[in-house]
Amino acid sequence: MKLYKKEGNIIQILSFPNETIEKGDYLLIEDAEAQKALIAQVIDVQFANIPGVLEELLRSLPDGGGIIQGEDIDPLEIAPHITYIQDSRLLICKIRATVEDEALTPSSSWLPSRSQSTIRKLPIYTLLKLAKVNGNLPIMLGGTKESSLLTIDASSLDGRLNIVTGKKETGKSHLSKLLITSLLQYKAVVVVLDLNGEYTGLGMTSDDKRNAYYNKIHVLTPSQNFKVALKQLHLNIILNILIHALHLPGTSAREFRRIWQFLKDKGNLTLHELGETIRNWNCNQNVRDALFSRYYALVNSGFFTDNIAEATLLEESLLKAREEGGAIIVNLRNTSSIDRQIVVEYILGKLLELLTSWRLKAVFLFAEEAHLYLRETYWDDIVTRMRHFGIFTTFITNQPDTIRENIYRQADNIFLFNFTNEHDLEVVSRAARVDAETVKSIARDLPPHHCLVLGKVVRDFPIVVKVRALDVKTMGETRLFFVGETAKDKS
Template identity: 65%
Template sequence: MDLRLLLGRVLGKPCLDPLELAAPETRCMRLYKKTGNTIHIISFPDEEVEKGCYLLIEDKKADKSMVVQVIDVQFANVPGIMEELLREPLIDESIKGDDVDPFDITSHILYVQDARLLVCKIHGTIENGKLSSNSSWLPSRTHSIIFRLPIEKLMEIVNAEIKYPINLGETMENTPILIDASKLDGKLNIITGRKGAGKSHLSKILVLGLIKYGATTVIFDLNGEYKSLGLNLNGGRNEFYNRIHVLIPGGNFKVTLAQAGLSVIMKILVHALNLPGTSAREFRHIWRFLEERNMLSLQEIGEAIRRWQCNQQVKDALFSRYYTLLHTNFFTDSINESVDFEGLLQNVEREGGGAIIIDLSNSPSIDRQIVVEYVLAKLQDLLSQWKIRAVFLFAEEAHLYLRETYWDDIVTRMRHFGIFTTFITNQPDTIKESIYRQADNIFLFNFVNEHDLEVISRAAKVDAETTIFIVRDLPPHHCLILGDVVGNFPIVAKVKPLSVKAMGETRLFFQREKESLESVEQQSVSLSIG
């Protein structure tokens, strides 16, 4: 194919005169084709476009515009390019001499070689200043102008009014990205990504943002990462210090049987400790027998089981569960050792919000399940009686301690009670597909594993291609935000650094060695100076 004809096709005009092949000016993006809800756009090297950014296809003649998001950037498949690329190294190796290019044709060839094809997904149409989800129309190739749409401008178009701003970080255009805390209210949220991508970092930002506006949050802290939220980077107290309450099961978090109540204890025995139905009925009789005589205590329950007239297998089942409860050190007969969890929740709410952090980092698996059963059961009881308004629950790696039936409860029944959950996990397949489909907000960090990408693509908030193409290439501490908090427009955000002391970092052997070497080097320098 004639080079001038080839360039003419790509640049959008005939290049019959070699004098026209001067250094190319900045070209406008050109609409190539539309298939379903996918738009292909030709972009030139001097146009700054990357995955995740938004473009506006403005059709002057139709007097409306189409909003699209770039999900992939490819090289444009221009006829003759492969032949040209294969020919170049052969020519460079075999021919010696000076290059004579009076019309600067080489720059145009290189320009064409670097032309890109943008694969975009349609997200709506702007007509008469109003945004709709209509994607059935076809913009004109000849009358359309395509340009980048800043996230800040997109949010203005969406009319995303923010009453309670939480600053998550920056957009791709380095402008602040703010979400409204009220968009987390009554919602189910998921934060997921591979290890070290920044999930817990983001969840801490959300926790502190909610506390700032008076919310009560309860955190199941599996790795001890949240207990320093009240401290600055230098270890000093910050503005949240008095609103952060860390409870360590078996340490400063113990409860009496009376504080727990029969219904909570039964849930622990049946769901966490798998007590059979027959044994559960006998335990209920024992509890009521002791309660009527004002003798309810751990010691008396043990004695009652020993003396109780029942089947030996039932007695053995009761004893095994009794000793499990005893060895957790979570239950106590001393009222002075116990924590009034109900009173603590009410105080936090009364004092303008705060975080109750359940530190599960040193608790064995069965102890974690017992504590979680207790906390969730108490929350349900208090909320159902309107003793507290609502609770934002943050659950790290919930599959390690949350029983199977709780997943559906959290999505339906618990949400109506006023428990608004955020799941944080690096194993997306541990969350049921029904949870993804009903999630209101999803924060996706980087995944490269095909299975993980396939799992998260089931989210109902966006099409699978957008999720897979963008999430696969996200750098560390960048996430794709989906859902109500961004007006259901997928947005890539760089999560900001936290000004609180980091905890839960992986302990490294060679980090210590490095610090020791640096210390020795500093001492050597000091001695040489002396």
């Protein structure tokens, strides 16, 4: 390999056919005289622009497109050299760091010698060692191309904002499950907003046996085993539900506050009493109608109950998880859009309440397709306010444009699976911790279950990893029409 060109932090390296370098590989460009080396990552492999190649190709097809038959007597055996030159490649590399005295700096302000530098492939395990991507709380993500293992530190997810994205069926949920179970090993408290019921089998193995996490997984299905009584609710939480999920206007919200206070003072906070009070409350008819419509929405959601025994306390599950770690899976699979928002408002409100009062230290929140239930104002809250309270969110989505740009800007870690759509890649490339070229070039060619890890977990050295298998029961699979039909036909 030979150093050819440098423009900005892009380096072009000439590589010959006997050197097997692929996209995503790291190269070490050593300048012995300067006693420094550059670490560069290959983000694209192109044909070198060899003069005369066009003529070479054209003359092999001069006969109206058909290959002309012939024989070459090449006594000096020049032909392999021609092929060698023709097949030489240009590696487009992004400078990632400088190594000096075995220490890494993100600088690319110096230029190695073009003629004297030696270039070699830098094995991922050496890079990880140099970058000190390890730690006391290892999470083994999977294998790199060189069959070395990629282990990240759980603490690099702590206090961070993460995004797991990629197109359908590339392995996003699988990676999320891997992260969740790994966090559980370190006694973390995890809350999963599970849109398709995919995480409900986390406590079971693929052959339906209990696994090591069984006792740490708490599946809460709204209006089934997850209900709340009005008495357990704080006024702020119910107001958030009414205003943000059910869009109650301000005037009506003020009346509701009075009604709530009135019932609370009477010690009569039940659904039935709430309905009766709204009916008899002395207020404008329009306000009453507005309050009634929201009241029936709450009743119809089935999420609220007057029976305290029936009300599963989220708080209880969370406090239980606090000691030994645990994951609260909120199964939103069969929940309508409005009800989902009600449930999420309740959960987030409750989490904030527990965290503010320091009854919980911190929570890792995994939110699948959050745009389907997260209200507008929460996006900013999550990246600014909630982080300080101890909610560390991981967004999982196959529609990257549903996540706001500022979330990408603030994201600390991105686990990027394959995307072929230019628009999707464009959106992801806005993340501050990565350059657009890397995202666009590498993510497009990622095979299924391969993930480009970006951000703090890998010390800003983008690394492609094949996510390791996990023995948990797969849930939330797409229901298929033809599977049964085919089986029937065959029988």
